[in-house]
Amino acid sequence: MKVVFVSVFLFLAVSVLTTDGKESSKGLTCEQEVALVQPCVDYLTKKTEAPSTSCCDGLKKIISSSPTKKEKQAACKCLKKAASEIPNLCKERANNLCKECKIKVDNFIPNDLDCEKIV
Known part of the structure; x- marks a missing residue:
């Protein structure tokens, strides 16, 4: 089975993990x-x-498990890498995944997928 996005993202759509890499x-x-x-x-x-x-439930769990800027950036990088391995990924859908899931979160996965921009 193909590796998935998120954030998307989602997004997010995906890169280096945290400092220990795990x-x-x-x-x-x-x-x-x-x-x-x-499932996305x-x-x-x-x-x-x-x-x-x-x-949507999976995305919510990731977001709730990533309260700090460093954790959000790490999650973004992970999902960004995963997204890069999905053929035919629709970037517009990845960018809108939080909105489609009715999750109100600002800048979890930026539209340009620059995880360093997360605040």
Whole structure:
């Protein structure tokens, strides 16, 4: 099965993890984050019209597990790398994933996927 986005992102769409290279965000490894957003792949590749509940729930868990700037950046980098491995990824859908999931979060995964811009 193909490795997934998120943030997207999502996004996010994906790169270096944290300093030790194993943990991406508080309590979650990069591999766990990728697994959480795996259900988003069909939406991000235009196989479905809307993200699934499991996609949105996974994204919410990643966001809630990444409270600090460093953790958000690490999650962004992880998902950015994963997104780069998805053929036919729709960047517009990745950029709008949080909105489609009705998640109000600013700059979790910036539109230009520059994870250093996260505040």
